[in-house]
Amino acid sequence: MSFATLEQECHHSRVSDKQAIADAFSKAARTYDQHAAFQREVGQRLMDKLPNDLSGLSVLDLGCGTGYFTEQLLKRGADVTAFDLSYSMLEQCQQRCDGVMAQSDNVSRVSYQQGDAEDPPFSAASFDIIFSSLAIQWCHDLSHLFQMLSRMLKKEGQCYFSTLLEGSLIELKRSWSQIDKYQHVNQFHQWDQLNFALAQTSAQRYHVDSTEIQVWYDSAFELMKDLKGIGATHVDGRSAGLTKRRSLLDVEKAYQQFRNPLGQLPATYHVCLGLILK
Template identity: 35%
Template sequence: MHKQNIAREFSRAAAGYDQAAVLQREIAGRLLAGSPHLSGRVVDMGCGTGYVSRHLPDGLQVLALDIAQGMLQQARHLASADAYVNADAEALPLQEGCADAVVSSLAVQWCHHPARMFAEVWRVLRPGGWLCLTTLGPRTLWELRAAWAAVDQEEHVNRFASLACWQQAAGHGWVNQHWQARDSVALYDSARQVMRDLKQLGASHTDAAEVHRGRALAGRQRLQALEHAYEQVCSGEALTVTYDVFYAYLQKPCNPL
């Protein structure tokens, strides 16, 4: 998926993002609750509408950074941080050792080269600084993927890397590494509501969508088939949407080699 398409989709979603981002706020809150004591200058990388920035402890100097200009504008409108930068996590326009911490919730899964992102974070962190992040694993939206598989053979759901892949990308230089995998589950009344929320979150774009942009991928008959298949997958009164979430807390050593 091209970075400009990612930025465009999230910019379009910025105004209505917070209304649909209930589970995203829960995950961000859990990330912050488990974070070590943070002080000094903190970069909120992939800040979105600035929820994490606004809920960091008082007394910090917060830089909100996002690739989507629309998200950054919304974060600024909500007075989320002290400064705002439109940039890519894989090419941070920040000085070496300028940050005491980098926090990032549900953003880095859109990186094309996670190892490059980790290298950039390492570069901008001071010795002893922390990276605190959440990202998505391969079981994310498994119900929707299974339901679509009963309808057609196209890729409607993004695929995300395994925990082992993220750990490998992070490298071995960090100290006090702590990784945790934990599911977060949302309940919905209909598959249409699931699709509507994913679109409102800016997370409905896939490579397949680019290939088939000219086609009506979600016509009435297909949505009816999807709803029936989703009900069969969940086999309960409510439809579940699972987010396979990885939490990571990584410290750069005080005397890195």
């Protein structure tokens, strides 16, 4: 097999993978908000790092989902471009934001754009701020991604991002490993991998912090229901396979090893909060 043929096959595989991710999130667009408490907590931590007044600034909400934070950006006065891999997510975002705009007297504007963060349709120096919460873990090439984000920033622009790191959902991963040999939980980016990618950007400087967040459940079923409800069911090119009743019962049993004295089951997330300065 030639190098050109191998490169074409890798490209086709990644395109197919992104389409599968988009399809999974599209199916969950109407249920997402009911199951996204953790996502809102992380996004709010990131939002708290932004200026309160964004009047006159152009902001890209990269991986906007149903627009929970797009709405907040608008209320702070920003002109927002809502960008997502899923058309259905963008539809939910528009429904939310149209209601806000209709009741608002500010002059903020919002536009909607579907696309892949690793192949963005935006020209250089398009945005004052890029906001992206829990989206880039679905990207393959972090070095390329961060170069694109830096390129899209205006001079002295800022990119605020959050992403999941390896070790996230470790309890679910270990529980599934006792049931079968298949991969049911995504492999997230490593801390060193993320820092290496950032060091390769053209940005003047960057800063990253990592934190551990635990979400508590009464059962493993509830955790898996949340993951399905937000559309996080695509695992590295194959279905996460959470629908077989026997397997689910076995996972529930295996998960009990993590139960705390209060009878709660943890879902541990390792979260990176980052800032890129142009």
